[in-house]
Amino acid sequence: MSVLSIRNLRKSFGGVHAVDGVSFDVDKGEFLALIGPNGAGKSTCFNMINGQIMPDSGDILLGERRINGLPPRKVWRQGVGRTFQIAATFASMTVAENVQMALISHADELFSMFSVAARRHRERAIALLEQVGMAAAADRACRELAYGDVKRVELAVALANEPRLLLMDEPTAGMAPKERNELIALVKSLVVERGISVLFTEHSMDVVFAFADRIIVLARGRLIADGDARAIRENPKVQEVYFGTGKTFERAKEGA
Amino acid sequence: MxxxxxxxxxxxxxxxxxxxxxxxxxxxxxxxxxxxxxxxxxxxxxxxxxxxxxxxxxxxxxxxxxxxxxxxxxxxxxxxxxxxxxxxxxxxxxxxxxxxxxxxxxxxxxxxxxxxxxxxxxxxxxxxxxxxxxxxxxxxxxxxxxxxxxxxxxxxxxxxxxxxxxxxxxxxxxxxxxxxxxxxxxxxxxxxxxxxxxxxxxxxxxxxxxxxxxxxxxxxxxxxxxxxxxxxxxxxxxxxxxxxxxxxxxxxxxxxxxxxxxxxxxxxxxxxxxxxxxxxxxxxxxxxxxxxRPHGLLGRAQGAIRSVAEPEEPIRPATAALKFLGLVVLGLLICLPLFAKTSPYTLVLGTDILIAIIFATSLHFIMGPGGMHSFGHAAYFGLGAYGAALIVKFLAAPMLGAIAFAPLLALAGALLFGWFAVRLSGVYLAMLTLAFAQIVWSIVYQWEDVTGGSNGVVGIWPAAPFNTATNYYLLALAFAVLSVLLLRRMLFSPFGYAMRAGRDSPLRAEAIGIDVKRVHWVGFAVAGCICGLAGGLFAFAKGSISPETIAVGRSIDGLVMVLLGGIQTLTGPIVGAATFVMLQDTIMRQVEYWRALLGATILLLVLVFPAGIVGGIMARYAAWKSR
Structure with missing residues (x-):
């Protein structure tokens, strides 16, 4: 059964077809990588699923429900967690408070004006931080953390509403190779434990080929390949968009 | 024609x-x-x-x-x-x-x-x-x-x-x-x-x-x-x-x-x-x-401004020392009438300071944690003051009833204006709030039949037992303490956190289900409501209210108080309001060129404390401790 179904999704900016009739499914418990060269339409695709951009046409189905055009906060309430390419956290709060904020929102307590926020859902927040290995830093200011740690905190925040689906836009961007592997291994173990589905974009092919259950490839707004690591590696179309045909200069020579 | x-x-x-x-x-x-x-x-x-x-x-x-x-x-x-x-x-x-x-x-x-x-x-x-x-x-x-x-x-x-x-x-x-x-x-x-x-x-x-x-x-x-x-x-x-x-x-x-x-x-x-x-x-x-057109007729969205200043420290509950200090200050303030027997003017000044504190902390509530720089906070002060004065003038309301009505009218105004204002950000938000304040001002100024036009409303004196300087001072003190504690409580509540979340990272806030505009709208309304109380107290303290006391100058005074004390802490606006009112009062009474002297004093404070007075003291304390 698929958690997320994308049907014929389209979006253009001016004359550029950023996403041009893309369809795919994310199954329950699946760790799905969305890759493609720069400008392939990955982020646009992501932002449409997340609700930041309104699609021109097509359907985004979360389970049975069509979520086209819902704002991000409502998409989140449907059980979709999100991490950003540049980690977004609340700099003036402690690490634990960042997670508590998401838990408070999940419990619909945002307009509670007289209780003490720092005491709400504290145990649950610490438990989430333990899962991402950040419990020891719970009371530090989030702005003091190293970037790799901020990414872990962001992951804990994204898991706070017990999402069915986690959207991760370049989860390892800006991290050292060792940190990268650790973070993705962590995500993968959480996915297996909790049965969450993850859709992620990624530039590091090591990460993608080592961890993804399935890979889909976008190029110029179209989906050109879909399969497991080996099938993608051997797909001639994928090789072409990543390495080119190697004939650019040959043609120039012929022309000359 | x-x-x-x-x-x-x-x-x-x-x-x-x-x-x-x-x-x-x-x-x-x-x-x-x-x-x-x-x-x-x-x-x-x-x-x-x-x-x-x-x-x-x-x-x-x-x-x-x-x-x-x-x-x-x-x-x-x-x-x-x-x-x-x-x-x-x-x-x-x-x-x-x-x-x-x-x-x-x-x-x-x-x-x-x-x-x-x-x-x-x-x-x-x-x-x-x-x-x-x-x-x-x-x-x-x-x-x-x-x-x-x-x-x-x-x-x-x-x-x-x-x-x-x-x-x-x-x-x-x-x-x-x-x-x-x-x-x-x-x-x-x-x-x-x-x-x-x-x-x-x-x-x-x-x-x-x-x-x-x-x-x-x-x-x-x-x-x-x-x-x-x-x-x-x-x-x-x-x-x-x-x-x-x-x-x-x-x-x-x-x-x-x-x-x-x-x-x-x-x-x-x-x-x-x-x-x-x-x-x-x-x-x-x-x-x-x-x-x-939120960016003006021919304007475009502003480029990203990466904040050059250090982000705020997380807020922590008051330490025992701070609580003790607060109690000592409160005790002194309660005893002020005893010390002031010889100079009754002290109590008048004290009342002014307390009203300014309510005004400045309410402005800080949206400026600091909300990140909404209001340039028109005088509007809610004015709505409160005129609300109280007019209900006395036309309905002969009792004083406490009138003071209770003041925040309600201001709340209504803040709900209306805030709904538009929170849709903007940065300098555009500041200017829209300024525009609303000017609209309130000119309605007051020109609706002579009701508001008395430029003469204002006079004869709004407090009723017994608050008709003495001492008792009115104590009343203002009670309201100021209540307002400050209430706003502080809210800052530590989930709502206050949600406001800061929306300020720190609107992207992240929306991605965890927070309706940032709605949260900020409610915050704006709360600030306006409390500010209205300051206005109501002001009308009775002065016995009158006129358009010039709610003009753009008051909005700017509020900004100066908040920034002078320091926007990043909750005590900042309190210290800033007290400092500003005392400076203004002492300098104004003694020097002919008081504006220049006040300006020079502010410049000096700006150069010595570039994070506000409280921010500066805290930074120095932290540096001293880590030595």
Missing amino acids: TIDALLFQALNGLAAASGLFFVAAGLSLIFGVTRIINIAHGSLYMLGIYLAYTFATRVGGVLGFWGGIVAAALIVAAIGALIEILLLRRIYRAPELFQLLATFALLLVINDAALWIWGPEDLLGPRAPGLRGAVEILGRRFPSYDLFLIAMGPIVLIALQLVLTRTRFGRLVRAATQDREMVGALGVNQAVLFTSVFAVGAFLAGLGGAMQVAREPANLLMDLTVISDAFVVVVVGGMGSIPGAYLAAIIIAEIKALCIGIGVVEFGGFRVNFSKLTLVAEFIVMAVVLIV
């Missing part, structure tokens, strides 16, 4: 538009590059017209007049460069808006300097040599000099556009407006760029002022009236857009001129006096433009 008369009035409007455009263009350039909201920009305009007057009368003749205009503009440009080098350059890394405090202090200093040099009388310059006459247009005599002014507008517009698009300096200005960190990273000397932009902006302001020398008398109120007009023009046209500023200057000047021209009109039994609308017309235009 006839079509001819209307067209003639429109020509008058065009002549006024030129001067307005020059100031606004300078303001827009300076803001675009340095992100400084230069409150003293109107003062530069004022200096321009005074200097031009001096040249025209002392040197005299063609050289004195025309050469004087150029010389005045150049001197003002030099003053602008000096301001940037000596003052602003030292505080670029201070928290957002802190530079505004410095330029406000400059406004005070320049105003008193002008008073000292040129005296309090209005000074009208001589008529322009060579353009003394008038031309016959539409059967009326139109001054030739005004035609010259009308022509100068497009000439300067084109010259500016050429500089901005064709020269290296212009490219740098445009690049810095979009992303000044990037420009810095590319190896451009920012210090030189900022100084020169400030000089060019000041030159335009000085020129705008100097050219009005033959048209209107120089006076000491110009700085504030011009700066508020210039803000409106810049915001309506779109920040950073020079053609937008020209377009907006024409629209604003025309609307003002036409309102005067139309005069009183009957609409099926209703008499509407359009000439009275001039005071508010521009703000209504601005509010409408901002609601329809």
Whole structure:
């Protein structure tokens, strides 16, 4: 059964077809990588699923429900967690408070004006931080953390509403190779434990080929390949968009 | 009135538009590059017209007049460069808006300097040599000099556009407006760029002022009236857009001129006096433009501003020491009437300070944790004060009932205005709140039958047992303590956290289900409501309320209090309000040139404590502890 179904999704900016009739499914418990060269339409695709951009046409189905055009906060309430390419956290709060904020929102307590926020859902927040290995830093200011740690905190925040689906836009961007592997291994173990589905974009092919259950490839707004690591590696179309045909200069020579 | 008369009035409007455009263009350039909201920009305009007057009368003749205009503009440009080098350059890394405090202090200093040099009388310059006459247009005599002014507008517009698009300096200005960190990273000397932009902006302001020398008398109120007009023009046209500023200057000047021209009109039994609308017309235009086009007529979304200041520390519950200190201060305040037996004025001042504390903490609530810089907090103060006063006047309400009504009326106003305001951010939000405050002010000023117009409402005295200075002081103390504790409690609540979340990262906040606009709207309403209480208390403390006590000056006072104390802490606005009111009071009573002295004191505080008084003390304490 698929958690997320994308049907014929389209979006253009001016004359550029950023996403041009893309369809795919994310199954329950699946760790799905969305890759493609720069400008392939990955982020646009992501932002449409997340609700930041309104699609021109097509359907985004979360389970049975069509979520086209819902704002991000409502998409989140449907059980979709999100991490950003540049980690977004609340700099003036402690690490634990960042997670508590998401838990408070999940419990619909945002307009509670007289209780003490720092005491709400504290145990649950610490438990989430333990899962991402950040419990020891719970009371530090989030702005003091190293970037790799901020990414872990962001992951804990994204898991706070017990999402069915986690959207991760370049989860390892800006991290050292060792940190990268650790973070993705962590995500993968959480996915297996909790049965969450993850859709992620990624530039590091090591990460993608080592961890993804399935890979889909976008190029110029179209989906050109879909399969497991080996099938993608051997797909001639994928090789072409990543390495080119190697004939650019040959043609120039012929022309000359 | 006839079509001819209307067209003639429109020509008058065009002549006024030129001067307005020059100031606004300078303001827009300076803001675009340095992100400084230069409150003293109107003062530069004022200096321009005074200097031009001096040249025209002392040197005299063609050289004195025309050469004087150029010389005045150049001197003002030099003053602008000096301001940037000596003052602003030292505080670029201070928290957002802190530079505004410095330029406000400059406004005070320049105003008193002008008073000292040129005296309090209005000074009208001589008529322009060579353009003394008038031309016959539409059967009326139109001054030739005004035609010259009308022509100068497009000439300067084109010259500016050429500089901005064709020269290296212009490219740098445009690049810095979009992303000044990037420009810095590319190896451009920012210090030189900022100084020169400030000089060019000041030159335009000085020129705008100097050219009005033959048209209107120089006076000491110009700085504030011009700066508020210039803000409106810049915001309506779109920040950073020079053609937008020209377009907006024409629209604003025309609307003002036409309102005067139309005069009183009957609409099926209703008499509407359009000439009275001039005071508010521009703000209504601005509010409408901002609601329809949030970035102004020709403006674009502002480039990303990476905050240069350190982000805030997480808020922590009060330590035992702080709680103890708070109790000691509270104890002293309760005992103040005992110490003040010999000088009853202390209690009057004390009451003023307590009211200012409620006012400033409520403003801080949305400015600090909410990140919404309101330039129109006086609106809710005014709604509270007039709400209380009018319910006493018309319904003979008891005092406590009236004080309870004050926050309710302010709440209603804040709900209405806030709904629009939270849709904007940054300087546009600031200007929209300012527009709403001006609208409230002008309704109060012009609805004479109800509000008493410029005389205000008098005879609002507190009832027994609060009719003594001591008891009223204690009442104000009780309300101040309650308000501060209530706001503090809210800051620590999930709601307060949600407000800060929306400020820290709107992207993340939306991605975890927070409706940032709604949260900020409620925050705005809460702040307005508490501020209304301050207004209600103020009306009874003074026994009267008049439009000038709720004018733009009060909004600025509030900003100064919050910034002076420090925006990043909760005690900041309390210390800031107390310091500001005491400074203002002691300096005002003892010194003739109190504005200059107050300005100089603020400048000193700005340079010594670039994170506000409380922020500065905390930073020093932290440094001392880590030694």
